[in-house]
Amino acid sequence: MTSKMMQAIQVYQYGGPEELKIENIPCPEPKEGEVLIRVEAAGVLPIDWKIRRGLTKNIVPVHFPYIPGSAFSGVVEKQGPGVTDFQIGQFVFGRAKGTYTEYTISSVDELIPMPENLTFTEAATITGGAATAYNALFNEGKLVSGQKVLIHGAAGGVGSFATQLAHWKGANVIGTASTKNLDFIRLLGTDHVVDYMKTQFEKVVKDVDLVLDTVGGDTLQRSLSIIKPGGTLISLVGQPPIDKAKELGINAKRSSSFASKEDLWAIADLIAQKKIKAIADNIFTLNEVQHAHSVSETGHGRGRIVLQIADTLSR
The missing domain is CATH 3.90.180.10 (Medium-chain alcohol dehydrogenases, catalytic domain)
Structure with missing residues (x-):
């Protein structure tokens, strides 16, 4: 002692x-x-x-x-x-x-x-926001280049990393954010922005391969309508409607948020190389x-x- x-x-x-x-x-x-x-x-x-x-x-x-x-x-x-x-x-x-x-x-x-x-x-x-985003997108969401991904809460601690990681991967990135954060998420690599304070995302987004929800609430249920059959819904903050998703041919799951040491190494390397940035x-x-x-x-x-x-x- x-x-x-x-x-x-x-x-x-x-x-x-x-x-x-x-x-x-x-x-x-x-x-x-x-x-x-x-x-x-x-x-x-x-x-x-x-x-x-x-x-x-x-x-x-x-x-x-x-x-x-x-x-x-x-x-x-x-x-x-x-x-x-x-x-x-x-x-x-x-x-x-x-x-x-x-x-x-x-x-x-x-x-x-x-x-x-x-x-x-x-x-x-890294071990909070970046690791959670990396695990959800790549280990659980299996996101690859060319796919379309919607990130709810793209300006937040996890969402800001998820947006950059998805852009780095070569995905078509759609992000939701408040009015004041729209320019911010554009700078992170969002291809299409949705102001959730003015527009319901399901009215302007469709045929998405992956939805990453960092918001919760009714966003989970509403997201089912814009995911293509065979697509995936990953929730970080609540239990997704798994049975309803299954009926629609959608894979819905709650993220574990745990990343491996190899993932942490990869994230640190991306930040060190300025491929993504810690905000x-x-x-x-x-x-x-x-x-x-x-x-x-x-x-x-x-x-x-x-x-x-x-x-x-x-x-």
Whole structure:
């Protein structure tokens, strides 16, 4: 047990953003197969506030107090017994349990070395938005060049990555967004934009091979009318109408959101090569975490939300 202390966000009970408390707690020690990470940046994902509110307690139970967050980038601070794959001082990104903190513990199985020209901000967005989009489009949606894909919520944390990835793949990309975000999603590679505030997408879109829904609600049911037989509906936020879809010859499924290490490598390489870009329009400090969660809960942001943990986000 170390006597070193660290700042971390603690949650003691389910509730609103006010339940996010910044405290000084003991720094953890890595065990066999683990490393201690000095966190530079942490991704703020929608699942984080859903867990905090207790909306997922039957699926993702927590033990209070807990530290929120799972996506991070940082620097290897200390190796656990037997760890040789990662060296002290190495820049990494990945997944961990509790990343709204100065230091976190990560299994070496969840770590990826950062490419040379990636920033900590960019890397912190990968295991959340980018990985979810990559898995949904390519592993589950089987999207290939020349196909037509509709992305609901194309400006959001997942949607902004999905739009770029689909464009990179050579698909015909249709995106829905609010009026203020139409130019933004055009810049990401959307071929056809739909202002959902003014137009019902089913009136202007048809014969789609794949729909990726990051919005939920009645969007799932309405999407069935514009998917061609043999097409696919992937939902990230709700249970799709599987039986109705089957009657129409459509494959509907809920995305698992888990990407392999190979997928994470591929995404990092695409960002490093400037084929796609990580968009984090909302960057907050650890002290501003309550505000960060409030922004996330609105669901109307651009790109990913990131917490700046260290004093600097660049190397």
